[in-house]
Amino acid sequence: MPTERELAISPIVQESVQHNTRVISNIRSLTASLFGIASGILGLESYAGFAFYLLGTFFVSVLIWAFLAKGKQGEYFQGPLSELWAGDVLGGGMSFVLTWTLFYGLVRA
């Protein structure tokens, strides 16, 4: 944790932090829906589907890390682990389950 003095010298701007979180949540919700569609069409069931989602999310996180953060995650996020790698995974999971169920129903059942 940076001290008060360090924060005063190089302050953290709330707007930028919010912007970064918004970018992450936008990407997450889009990709979660797409992963849901993919796993529904593939006909994945139970654990395979959730594993597919987690793997896909990890892949997307790697892409964010490589292209958006250019490998320097510490410069963009205060807590890279919770904000970049695990950010909004649960919220996206809801959308994933929705599209997964829809396309599973449309294609298979």
Place this chain on the structure above:
Amino acid sequence: MVQTIHRDPALFYWILFPISIVMILTGVLRHYATILLQTTPKKLTLPALREQRQLLHGINLRTNYSAISSASFAARKNYLVSAYKNGDFLKDPDNRGKPAGNPMTDPAAMEGMMGMMKGNMAMMIPQTLIMGWINAFFAGFVIMKLPFPLTLRFKSMLQSGVATRDLDVRWVSSLSWYFLNLFGLQSVFIFILGNDNAASQMAQQMQQMNPSGAGGMFQPGQDPDKMFKSEAENLEVVEHEYILKGVEERVLGLV
């Protein structure tokens, strides 16, 4: 053993899609209704505005003190602290020390409560209506199979109206599709309405659980005199340090 049920594919067109479309449109409607129902903040009178701004002035000075030199900080601090203690900025100086009035009688407070009520109504009414609509039209049969297994406890909820004892819990009725929509549509709303939409009731409920601090500064029923006093105390204990102190070494260290 895998149970299969042969269903009419028209089930999808007449149940699944209508429910989804109605849920999405309700979300869009709720978003715009919330925008329309937002009342523009009432114009404050000059003393009331001064009271608010001067308190903000103190808070800003306390949070950004390092940006000004010690002498100017001390000058500002002394001015604000003495004015706070005298109650120079108070809206009605005669009311000092009297207990705050009942928030129910204060018109400004009533307005805030009305706004909250409106937001709640915009959430509650569509929810009840859609639940009733689904229960009235689409109850009593299974429409789809979930791709993941659930425990038996969900059977009574997800298969309500389907009195088949041996049916796998994965076969669910239309009400569960409604619940899936309720939780999962947030991402769809992000695409349609942008990121700070008011469409999803889930997000709104989260917001209500932890209200932001900015709005709560001038809550009804709070005594502004006491707030000024506490702000004066906060200002007095600030240990000032100028940010440009020792800047030469820092700049040289960068080179």
